[in-house]
Every structure is written in structure tokens, then in C-alpha cells.
Amino acid sequence: MKLSNEQIDIIDAPLVSIAVTACAGSGKTATAIRRLIAIRQKMQSSRGRVVLLSFSNVAVNTFNKGYAELATALPDDANRRRVEVDTLDGFFTKHILRPHAYRTMAATQAAYLVSGSEPFLTRFQYWREGSPPLPLKDIKVGMFNKDFYFVISKGDELELLDKSEVLKIVNRLGKTGAYTHDLGRYWVYQTLVSQPAVLRALAARYPQILVDESQDLGTVHQEILELLICSGVQVTLIGDVNQGIYGFAGADGEFLKSYEARAEVTGYKLTRNYRSLPPIINIANSLCDRNDEPDRQNEQGGAFFIGYKESELPKLTEAFKAHIDELGMQLQDSVILCRGVRRAEVIAGRASPPGQGMVKVLAEASLLRDQHSNYHGCFKLVCRAIIGLLDNAPMGSVQDFRGYHMKTE
Incomplete structure (x- = not known):
């Protein structure tokens, strides 16, 4: 993805507190990682560290992978090791809860x-x-x-x-x-308030903190960040108030929206959507009162939801392939989604030949009989194998066979 002018402005911004409000698909991850690197470079010989915080381990792994790829071009010096990525709770647990809260x-x-x-x-x-x-x-x-x-x-x-x-x-x-x-x-909050030396030490060690998905900051997280801000930490917030998912925890996006209005904070925006097609962005703009722009142009194709009879499945897949050809697309650029694994295997041509899976079941039955003398368990597996080989076996056939077996005993 080629960086937009908006992204470049954020990455190259001076060492100040900033607020970035971004639309969906605007490259927040790529921007945050590059801003992380730029901050550490601007800090030059300072021994302070810069940390990027998010809410989930999945996000942290994504950021770490992206940083590792970009950091290969950086000098392997102390500055490169003074960059960290963590979850909010993980960061506060490591530096406050475990060593000092007791x-x-x-x-x-x-x-x-x-x-x-x-x-x-x-x-x-x-x-x-x-x-x-x-x-x-x-x-x-x-x-x-x-x-x-x-x-x-x-x-x-x-x-x-x-x-x-x-x-x-x-x-x-x-x-x-x-x-x-x-x-x-x-x-965490009570420890920082009751032990100001811990707060000062944390602010000195981490003078720069970036918070991703900051629209999901809960009220306690917000107050913890306020303590750090008052102690001199420059905090960067990145997020989109329209993508909040932690409303149940008191996160309403207001902290991000109001942060930009502070005198010491510079506001930036990411308004180019690299993910969605223009019709989707137009709907999102009307719902969220935004004016985001698409990077992608209108394309042929789309999503199709089709009901069908079992006997029509071969005709359906052939019709789908024909439509892909009409659009001038490659088949590898299309996908058929099924609700069941077996159906997906049949359409993909990966279905197991009749009896192949049952050989394993019969082998397990033999082991139960010969090695464990578990004749009842053996019989259940044999019933399952036989029913599996029948075409259009009635529902409950396995239970019927087992019930008949119990009566004859």
C-alpha cells in the first residue's frame, strides 16, 4: 500500500501529543507502526522508551510482526530495542501491578x-x-x-x-x-496515586505512549492515562469512534473526540479507505456523517446468496463458473462459501471415496474387540460404519440397531 499524504503527515509529525481519527480500512496499523519507529528516531540519544498499546493479543502480534519487518532496515542499536508493543492491561500489570501494587x-x-x-x-x-x-x-x-x-x-x-x-x-x-x-x-490507578515515585519513574521510562483503538478506552483506563499525561508523558491516540465495541465497559469514544480539542494536542485524520468499494463507503458516510474517500474503484462482481435443491448443485456450480468467466475474472479470485464442511469438500472435489473413512472406524472396532475385549463398543462402531455406507439411511438407524442388539441379548 502506498502511503497517503495524510499518513505521511502523521508519521513525520513532531514529538507532540497527537489525536488521529481514522475511518475503517484507512491503514491505521501501517501508520501506527511507522509512527512508532519515527518517534524513537526523533528521540535520538534519549534513554526513554516508546510503547504502542492495544487491547488484544491478536493486535499486539500484528503490530510486532509489522514492526519486525520494518525494523530489519534499522540499525541494530539500543534505540531499536527501546520500542515495545503490549496490551494496555499487560503493560500496567508488568510495570505497576506485579512489582508495586502490593x-x-x-x-x-x-x-x-x-x-x-x-x-x-x-x-x-x-x-x-x-x-x-x-x-x-x-x-x-x-x-x-x-x-x-x-x-x-x-x-x-x-x-x-x-x-x-x-x-x-x-x-x-x-x-x-x-x-x-x-x-x-x-x-493500578490507586497505586499510581498513592506511590507518586512509581508514577514519576514510569513517565521517565516511557515518555511516549501510543494507544491504538483508543475509542475503546474505558473510564478507568482514561484516568490512568490522565495521570501519565499530567506527569509529562506525550500520549498519541489513534482510533475511530464509529468502530467502538466496548460500550458495555463505559467506552463511548468521547475521550478520543475531546482529546483533539486540548491545547497541547494536534489533530490528524485518515480519510482514505483502502478496503471497501465506493457503494459501501457511501453508505458508511451517510450513517456516520463522514466524508471518507475510496481508494478502490467500482468493480464487477459482488456477493450472491442462492437457495437450491440438492439435485441442482452441479448446475449451480457450473453457472457460477460461467458468471465468473463473463466478468473476465480468474477463478482463483472467487470463492464459494458453504455452511457445512462436507458440502465444501464435495464442491471442491475433495470428498473421500465411499468406505475410506469407514475403514478407520472398522479398524478401531477391531482394536476394541481384540485388545480390550470391549464387545459393546465394537458393536457400536460396526453399526456406525454400516449405516455410513448406506444410501439415504433412515434417521436414527444406529440407535435402532443398538436397541435391537440390546433386546436380543
Whole structure:
């Protein structure tokens, strides 16, 4: 993909906090990786590190692979090793929770994650009058005006819990060193507030932080980043408010939208879509009140959903091939999607000859009979093999044979 002028402007931007609002398919990944490299080069001899954070291990693996490919052209020096990619929770766990949070938690050991199924957690539940107790793993943490609140999901709604009661349980659990995923973010924030030396050290080590998919930042993540920003960290946010998927966690994209309005932040946009065809982009623009431009031009073809009878399947595949030829396309540029694996194998010509799969079943039956004296298990496998070789065998035939066998015994 050739970089657009918008991408080049972002990559070459000076060392300042920036906000990038991007449309779908605009090359956010390619831009973020190149910006990561450019930041580290602009930092020159500084010992500080630059880190790119995202929300999933899949995204982190994608960024690491892209960075590894581009980094081969870079000098193999200390600067190249001062670039990191991680998930948000992974980064905060490694640098704050595990080494430092135990002091804030008043624990005698390093903090550790619990899944919620541990037996000892039955002593740390939130009780509501007339309702079953709530395990801590079901309690979600949020922040508003720098103050914590605790909720549980009830269908599409949230129920606000008694903060003082929840905190009593959270603090008791904290003394054991344990935390859930949501409570981990709570303790990260509390650790940075109660141990300012940790906050200063983290800001000095990571003066540049990039956050991908920042429209999905929850309220606690936002406040943690605010602490780092106030300590001098330059934060770059990259995302698209129209692609948010973490609304249930309090992420509404407002942090990204309002970030650009700050005096110290420079706003950039990515408006060229490299993925979708013009008709799709036009619909997206009308729905999202955007003015994104397509890089691809209108193309022949499209998606076809067709119902058919079993006897018409050969005619259907031949008609599909003929249509591909009419469009002047290569067959390898088309795809037929099926709901079942067996049907896909038949159309692709990979179906096993009759009896091939049953040889394995009969062999397993022989082993059960001769090596384990498991005659009942052997009989079940033989029944399955025989039914599998019959054309249009009635439904439930295997059960019928087995039932007859049990009666004759």
C-alpha cells in the first residue's frame, strides 16, 4: 500500500501529543507502526522508551510482526530495542501491578490475578438483601469525575452498587494480594496515586505512549492515562469512534473526540479507505456523517446468496463458473462459501471415496474387540460404519440397531 499524504503527515509529525481519527480500512496499523519507529528516531540519544498499546493479543502480534519487518532496515542499536508493543492491561500489570501494587493493597506478597472460580473467593462476595450474593468477578469498575463507582450488568442495563460496601470487600481481598481483571485497573490507578515515585519513574521510562483503538478506552483506563499525561508523558491516540465495541465497559469514544480539542494536542485524520468499494463507503458516510474517500474503484462482481435443491448443485456450480468467466475474472479470485464442511469438500472435489473413512472406524472396532475385549463398543462402531455406507439411511438407524442388539441379548 502506498502511503497517503495524510499518513505521511502523521508519521513525520513532531514529538507532540497527537489525536488521529481514522475511518475503517484507512491503514491505521501501517501508520501506527511507522509512527512508532519515527518517534524513537526523533528521540535520538534519549534513554526513554516508546510503547504502542492495544487491547488484544491478536493486535499486539500484528503490530510486532509489522514492526519486525520494518525494523530489519534499522540499525541494530539500543534505540531499536527501546520500542515495545503490549496490551494496555499487560503493560500496567508488568510495570505497576506485579512489582508495586502490593504496598497499596497492604498485602504481604506480590499481586496475583484470580479467575473467580477459586474456592476462597466465596468469602469475598457482595450481598444484597433478597438476592443471591454477587461474586467480585461480576462487578465492573468505572470512574466519573475522578471518583470510582461499581456496577453489575442486568441485561442491557447497569445496576449501581453501594460503593462503601464494595470497597470493604475489595480492600479485604486486596490484603491477600488478589485482584480480578476489573479490580486490577482499580489497583493500578490507586497505586499510581498513592506511590507518586512509581508514577514519576514510569513517565521517565516511557515518555511516549501510543494507544491504538483508543475509542475503546474505558473510564478507568482514561484516568490512568490522565495521570501519565499530567506527569509529562506525550500520549498519541489513534482510533475511530464509529468502530467502538466496548460500550458495555463505559467506552463511548468521547475521550478520543475531546482529546483533539486540548491545547497541547494536534489533530490528524485518515480519510482514505483502502478496503471497501465506493457503494459501501457511501453508505458508511451517510450513517456516520463522514466524508471518507475510496481508494478502490467500482468493480464487477459482488456477493450472491442462492437457495437450491440438492439435485441442482452441479448446475449451480457450473453457472457460477460461467458468471465468473463473463466478468473476465480468474477463478482463483472467487470463492464459494458453504455452511457445512462436507458440502465444501464435495464442491471442491475433495470428498473421500465411499468406505475410506469407514475403514478407520472398522479398524478401531477391531482394536476394541481384540485388545480390550470391549464387545459393546465394537458393536457400536460396526453399526456406525454400516449405516455410513448406506444410501439415504433412515434417521436414527444406529440407535435402532443398538436397541435391537440390546433386546436380543
